[in-house]
Amino acid sequence: MFTTEIDSYRLSRRGFLNAAALGAASIAVSACTTTAGRPVEPPPPANVEPPLMDYATMYGPVSDNGFELPGIPYEKIDEQFLRQIVPDPTGQAPGTIVVDTAGHHLYFVRPGGQAIRYGVGLGRAGFEWSGDAVVQWKQKWPKWTPPAEMIARQPEYAKYSAENGGMPGGLTNPLGARALYLFEGNEDTLYRLHGSPEWFSIGKSVSSGCVRLINQDIIDLYDRVPNKTPVIVTSGVGQELVATADRKAIPIDAGVPEGSILLGPARAISEPIF
Template sequence: MPIEPSTSLLISRRGLLGAAAAGATSLALSACASAPRVAGFVEPAPPQPEIVEFGSHAMMYAPIEDGGFELPGVPTTKIDPQFLRQVVPDPTGEAPGTIVVDTSSHHLYLVREGGQAIRYGVGLGREGFEWSGRGVIQWKQAWPRWFPPEEMIARQPNLEPYRARQIPGKNEWEGGMPAGPQNPLGARALYIFQNGEDTLYRLHGSPEWWSIGKSVSSGCVRLINQDIIDLYDRVPDQTPIMVTAGAGYA
């Protein structure tokens, strides 16, 4: 298992929080005293749900240059449409800003305001089913190095050159596969912690677009590189995440 923005937003999260705070203040004042309505007063418009706009699939998955690397385009006509990035009614019931990975359907949801979610297709490996529960995205990394785990090196001796080696006397490591389009971690990695400890469970990009929606031999939760870049730019550190098996969200 690996160790290691394209949208238009009409209302920011900060704006929504500000509107909510203003509403709370108004309620507190009205509990103390009543006051006549001021002539010409216009009731403020209620907060509207955030609108996420995507272009065509050809635009979303076109070739891009990122971090000095060239990412190839993705042949979207060869992927089941349910696994392409799209806005759907939120089926999870989680709070806005939460990531939900449903391993039973190979979908990842980023819950938004207004009862919506952005849904991405994911690929899974054996390690992708080994952990479930709630945690947080402790940190994120663009174009990470990949350090294959010991058991993978034992199965595939050709990975020996990428073994992690601690630098003597330092809490630093050398080795690993350099970042790049063919790196198994892809363009981004999001590291999941639970109760302050690393779960060794990651969300990461992958050049293997054909594995999305499937379960293959190894890896955690992988997304098309264009999708992991989109997700990475939408979520801050400490984003809550839930990984669930068997939820079967439609």
């Protein structure tokens, strides 16, 4: 009986010591894992695109693929034609390009009811067009090849014919720093969204039909849009699209990529206006 009590006492004491040791170990482990007293790190900042209002940076000199684009005197351009984020007036799905020929604006629709708006130069009377297309392919510093009909009227451009390899990309090339080639189905419309060294033509209707942007703006747009981007060209934002009879006229500033199919007779003009 006495032995049993001693054994019981030893077991109880051993259990107490073991429990105390386990408790101490638990406290030690808790001390290693506790976050008490540790500074709380702030959440990472949201990935928000900054407003496009730094015109000096946007339109400053650019080194691009071996070419040195000069800065643009943006102070001489009406501010409505400078690149900026605006409420989307088009009602189109994000990722759509909408060209408003009445306002001389191009909108790239973004999520959240916003759009990036660019000023554009457009076709003069007799060369306007409306409709929809897709960006079939894109080109940096594209080659320009005048149509045969243009060369027939102005032989001085024969040196840039398809047989002679066209005009290489460069600072004086009519297609500028970038070109987005617009197709309907598998057919080349021969219309382009392209750059232009003639920044003073933005906001005016002086070209032969293509949509021209400041070179710095077409570089920005090129980097934002993938192939197959839908493009809508309309005579007014929100108005019903109406195809025009002049849609198939060949714009002389389009160039003729190898393998293109001409969609109609060229419209004669007295002088090239790219």
